[in-house]
Amino acid sequence: MNQNDITSPPSILIVDDNVNNLQVLGGFLKSEGMQIEFAINGISALNWLDKRLFDLILIDIMMPGMDGFDVCSRIKQNPATSEIPIIFITAKTDSESVIRGFELGAVDYITKPFIHSELLARVRTQLNIRKSQEQNQAYLKEIERRNRDINASIDYAKHIQDAVMSRSHNYLQYLQEHFSIYLPKDILSGDFFWVYKVESKIIIAVMDCTGHGVPGALMSILGIALLNETVLHDHIIQPNIILESLRSKIIMALAQRTGNDHVKDGIEGSVICFDTETKKLQYSGAFNPLIIMCNGEMTEIKADRFPIGYHDTYESFTLHELFIDRDETIYLFSDGIIDQFGGLKDKRFMLEHLKEIIYLNHNESMERQKELLLSELDDWKGDLDQTDDILILGIRF
Secondary structure, three states, rough: OOOOOOOOOOOOEEEEEOOOHHHHHHHHHHHOOEEEEEOOHHHHHHHHHOOOOOEEEEEEEOOEEEEEEHHHHHHHHHHHHOOOOEEEEEEEOOHHHHHHHHOOOOOOOEEEOOOOHHHHHHHHHHHHHHHHEEEEEEEHHHHHHHHHHHHHHHHHHHHHHOOOOOHHHHHHHHHOOOEEEOOOOOOOEEEEEEEEEEEOEEEEEEEEEEOOOOHHHHHHHHHHHHHHHHHOOOOOOHHHHHHHHHHHHHHHHHHOOOHHHHHHHOEEEEEEEEOOOOOOOEEEEOOEEEEEEOOEEEEEEEOOOOEEEEOOOOOOOOOEEEOOOOOOOEEOOOOOOOEEEOOOOOOOOOOOHHHHHHHHHOOOHHHHHHHHHHHHHHHHOOOOOOOOOOOEEEEEE
């Protein structure tokens, strides 16, 4: 059962200075299909354990030189043998000896003369426990190995996701004042932002894919790829048309169709196109609104209430157009912060709370606004787990 083979017959080492006891006990256990080895004293027992491990050790206490207590103590002090179960089989019946035996680490204490059926039951109980422990250890090692493989795969996937988003991070340099808060719930995120500049226009998308972790990351990679195709290759830069194109491409990519068996995954988010020459800002959104701060006044431009993907009814995305004055600030975000549970009553953060924090701090620098918002979020969340991926982008023109 040991030696990495839990299906082999159990191996038992019997330690007793009485040869007759060894023969009787050994012969009985051999007849029950167990592998038996003998040691006539403590030194012999320790020499055996230097050569091989056993599934169980039966030890007499009263032996010349090194008694059974000393042998047990030596075995338990050795990390290589400390997990082997030990049963004392002895004529010593006083309570002090019994207590000392268990204190030294024995799993059972059997007094002589013993009843064969009782001894066999106790031996088999300890062997079954030992077998279960070995199986559990084998399962744990396999789980650890699989976890290492999974974590290595997730870490590499994170590397790929970061590489895919790196161009958007580079394009943020075209925004003179801005902050970004990007807090994945897990290692991988279903939220992403996408930035591209063509001539005098900057296109920015803040997206929230269905799910988080690995499923959300897969959707985010698909979303980034489809944005690249729509804007870079199809040359579509008007936000509502971008969302229309994304919707069609996602429905096709996920084979979404009418009926109850279609894949319902999709994307929520916002897209803006800002012309740095004319100062015109265009916005379209799916569920996620646009917040604007101008001269101490806050404006919320509401998003359409249907996703970028399959929906039971078909409606066109709305295009909103406005002109941006100097020092105006806009905020794009996913619903991760809004849905975060916390506070004194363990409730959601909510949009009105986010708007309040933005309003109170909008005159601060963008970096300071980021610090204050993160602090408020951290205080709100407290000891609770993060509910969802969180993404917020603030831009001051």
